[in-house]
Amino acid sequence: MRKTGPLPGILRAELVACGKPACRCARGQLHGPYWYRRWREDGRQRRQYVRPAEVERVREALVAWKHLHPPADLLRRELAELRRLLREREIMGV
Numbered sequence: 001m002r003k004t005g006p007l008p009g010i011l012r013a014e015l016v017a018c019g020k021p022a023c024r025c026a027r028g029q030l031h032g033p034y035w036y037r038r039w040r041e042d043g044r045q046r047r048q049y050v051r052p053a054e055v056e057r058v059r060e061a062l063v064a065w066k067h068l069h070p071p072a073d074l075l076r077r078e079l080a081e082l083r084r085l086l087r088e089r090e091i092m093g094v
Helices: 052-068 072-092
Strands: 010-016 031-041 044-050
Touching (some): 010 052, 044 052
Antiparallel strands (some): 010 031, 031 044
16 A cells, blocks of 8 residues: 555545436435545645545545644634733733
8 A cells, every 4th residue: 555645635425426317326326435535726626536445544644634734723722822821921920
């Protein structure tokens, strides 16, 4: 198995319709589930099929990306906590 660097996005199992008029999916029995990685790039949503054998590798790459790029709200909360601690320190005269 090849190694993959960090990847942005999410991994989802999706049911899909093939579009053939006589197929069972035309009556609501969709195919799948198939695994897809979804992410945003240049303002557009992208989708990439993930083979079942590679699902775990991609999942690990997504976790690595989240570790390297924490959500902005988490950073804002940490910054607010840092500011609070600095104000507290100034008040104490340290």
